[in-house]
Amino acid sequence: MGRKLLLEKDKVEGIRFYDVYRREGGYRSVEKALKTLSPDQVTDEVKKSGLRGRGGAGFPTGMKWSFLAKPEGVPRYLVVNADESEPGTFKDRYLMEFLPHLLIEGMIVSSFAMGSKNSYIYIRGEYAWIVDILEQAIAEAKDNGWLGKNILGSGFDCEIHIQRGAGAYICGEETALLESLEGKRGNPRIKPPFPAIKGLWDCPTVVNNVETIAAIVPIINEGGEEYSKIGMGKSTGTKLISACGNINKPGVFEIDMTISVEEFIYSDEYCGGIAKGKKLKACIPGGSSVPILPANLLLKTAKGDTRLMNYESLSDGGFATGSMMGSGGFIVLDEDQCIVKHTYTLARFYRHESCGQCSPCREGTGWMEKILLRLDNGQGKMSDIDLLWDIQRKIEGNTICPLGDAAAWPVAAAIRHFRDEFEWHVLNPEECLRRNYGLAHYADPRETLVTA
Amino acid sequence: MTFSDDKLKEVERIIARYPAGKHKSALLPVLHLAQQEFGGWLSSDTMDYVASLLKLEPIEVYEVATFYSMYNLKPVGKYLFEVCQTGPCMLNGSDGIIKYIFDKLGIKPGETTTDGLFTLKTVECLGACGYAPMMQMGKTFREYLTEEKVNSIIEECRKNAAANN
Numbered sequence: 001m002g003r004k005l006l007l008e009k010d011k012v013e014g015i016r017f018y019d020v021y022r023r024e025g026g027y028r029s030v031e032k033a034l035k036t037l038s039p040d041q042v043t044d045e046v047k048k049s050g051l052r053g054r055g056g057a058g059f060p061t062g063m064k065w066s067f068l069a070k071p072e073g074v075p076r077y078l079v080v081n082a083d084e085s086e087p088g089t090f091k092d093r094y095l096m097e098f099l100p101h102l103l104i105e106g107m108i109v110s111s112f113a114m115g116s117k118n119s120y121i122y123i124r125g126e127y128a129w130i131v132d133i134l135e136q137a138i139a140e141a142k143d144n145g146w147l148g149k150n151i152l153g154s155g156f157d158c159e160i161h162i163q164r165g166a167g168a169y170i171c172g173e174e175t176a177l178l179e180s181l182e183g184k185r186g187n188p189r190i191k192p193p194f195p196a197i198k199g200l201w202d203c204p205t206v207v208n209n210v211e212t213i214a215a216i217v218p219i220i221n222e223g224g225e226e227y228s229k230i231g232m233g234k235s236t237g238t239k240l241i242s243a244c245g246n247i248n249k250p251g252v253f254e255i256d257m258t259i260s261v262e263e264f265i266y267s268d269e270y271c272g273g274i275a276k277g278k279k280l281k282a283c284i285p286g287g288s289s290v291p292i293l294p295a296n297l298l299l300k301t302a303k304g305d306t307r308l309m310n311y312e313s314l315s316d317g318g319f320a321t322g323s324m325m326g327s328g329g330f331i332v333l334d335e336d337q338c339i340v341k342h343t344y345t346l347a348r349f350y351r352h353e354s355c356g357q358c359s360p361c362r363e364g365t366g367w368m369e370k371i372l373l374r375l376d377n378g379q380g381k382m383s384d385i386d387l388l389w390d391i392q393r394k395i396e397g398n399t400i401c402p403l404g405d406a407a408a409w410p411v412a413a414a415i416r417h418f419r420d421e422f423e424w425h426v427l428n429p430e431e432c433l434r435r436n437y438g439l440a441h442y443a444d445p446r447e448t449l450v451t452a
Numbered sequence: 453m454t455f456s457d458d459k460l461k462e463v464e465r466i467i468a469r470y471p472a473g474k475h476k477s478a479l480l481p482v483l484h485l486a487q488q489e490f491g492g493w494l495s496s497d498t499m500d501y502v503a504s505l506l507k508l509e510p511i512e513v514y515e516v517a518t519f520y521s522m523y524n525l526k527p528v529g530k531y532l533f534e535v536c537q538t539g540p541c542m543l544n545g546s547d548g549i550i551k552y553i554f555d556k557l558g559i560k561p562g563e564t565t566t567d568g569l570f571t572l573k574t575v576e577c578l579g580a581c582g583y584a585p586m587m588q589m590g591k592t593f594r595e596y597l598t599e600e601k602v603n604s605i606i607e608e609c610r611k612n613a614a615a616n617n
Contacts, residue, residue, distance in 0.1 A: 087538045087577040125522045126578045128591040161469040166480050166520030183479035185519040201474055242582055244540045250582035288539055331540050345539045349576045
């Protein structure tokens with residue numbers, strides 16, 4: 001049984017409500033921070049913890065906080081990114097739905113460290129019922145003196161506000177999120193300036209993921225040093241993984257980043273194995289943007305080491321033979337699933353979500369979608385596969401924000417590792433229409449690596 | 453066209469979340485409110501009303517309303533089925549759910565039944581991948597969909613609609 005820091009109490013009855021949450025030790029980190037630490041000391045604890053942003057990029061949180069500009073007389077803002085929209089990812093939803101006070105508690109401590117008197121939660125519009133849950137938690141926290149003026153007599157004032165998005169994946173990108181919070185289209189901004197200098201309403205701003213902010217609570221309670229001892233290497237602490245696809249037990253799991261991918265998939269404590277007794281074919285381990293890996297490269301690295309569920313191990317081998325931890329959206333495909341069709345749905349997703357600002361992304365995502373659709377329908381040509389490869393290469397790195405990369409990577413990885421499945425679609429147009437699924441033999445870990 | 457006094461107070465509460473002069477930030481929440489109050493979609497009149505209420509140029513409202521997928525720019529049925537079709541839902545059979553709704557109600561994505569009760573819309577990932585296949589219906593998610601479940605949702609909607617008439 002792995003160490004649990006965030007979901008330790010998620011099954012306690014009534015934990016969603018203040019009284020139970022407090023009785024179970026909630027809001028201790030606010031007491032500790034506001035009564036015994038200075039804002040800079042809180043930031044130091046976060047630095048010591050080694051916590052990396054849980055939204056997908058994995059940037060060290062303490063370092064991000066330390067970049068925050070503090071000009072005299074200018075307000076600073078903490079904005080929590082709850083625009084969880086990366087396909088395969090539903091961990092923040094779980095945290096907010098079942099442990100809303102954990103997020104509020106983490107936000108108060110983080111706001112104190114940054115000097116943010118008005119902090120915002122930007123939540124995706126579709127999570128409408130969670131807005132009610134969070135609003136109730138905020139009201140309860142305020143009634144009990146954890147928000148408002150002069151919290152715990154410390155002189156620190158803080159309010160938390162919720163902003164609902166309206167259906168746009170791009171608003172998970174931090175500068176698009178800020179544009180949206182300002183009442184505009186979610187078009188990402190050109191960086192620099194970074195939000196830490198010029199963010200919300202041109203004021204210094206830190207944007208952090210929900211899980212990142214929740215992790216501040218155990219970091220302050222246990223101390224940054226203790227937190228950093230959990231996990232391994234630069235993957236400290238615990239990570240929430242949302243597992244889905246063809247597995248027996250889809251859901252949200254907290255892991256301590258020392259377990260193997262194999263254990264995560266097959267252990268009853270986590271995914272419980274592949275559904276319907278089928279074999280594992282492939283997996284996208286960190287949300288739809290990160291490279292898909294065939295079973296053999298998923299369970300072991302190219303060097304033959306056991307692959308572990310952490311930042312370093314998942315990216316071992318680079319994009320040639322590895323993937324990324326990303327957002328922790330773990331999508332499992334069984335032997336009957338078609339890589340071409342699956343990649344098509346992801347390409348369609350990115351076309352739908354492109355904001356349209358940069359031509360490589362606006363035009364490229366639509367083009368890739370069209371080609372993948374005709375390949376999936378058995379109307380593709382061999383040259384389409386190279387064309388797809390060419391288009392994704394021309395999108396990657398040529399856009400203002402990472403959505404272009406996010407759209408390019410899944411297509412690149414699918415061709416890199418499953419090229420003969422694409423070719424099969426061209427060579428067997430009738431059969432791929434009739435069966436509409438791919439080549440099961442991929443499910444058997446192969447002896448030699450196939451790379452494009 | 454105007455909000456009720458209650459809703460106008462809600463608009464004021466929304467604007468109070470932001471610093472003075474930053475009322476444009478209220479646009480997304482107020483558009484949600486307007487869509488809810490004025491028939492489930494945003495007509496040009498509704499958008500112009502929101503513009504005047506927030507002292508914005510109408511174009512500022514149009515460009516936002518057309519950017520975000522949750523704002524409906526044409527009328528929708530009383531019950532809107534928004535079925536997710538992205539990767540993880542596809543792996544768990546969302547195509548079959550969309551086809552079943554077509555067989556049952558005779559509507560393709562983007563269409564509304566002639567009685568005005570149901571609209572089908574396909575959407576991209578709603579963050580319910582572990583509980584797939586799923587659809588959004590109003591404020592709630594309907595998850596682990598099966599044909600039987602879709603059937604009972606349709607019946608439930610018909611019953612509610614009949615009771616309200």
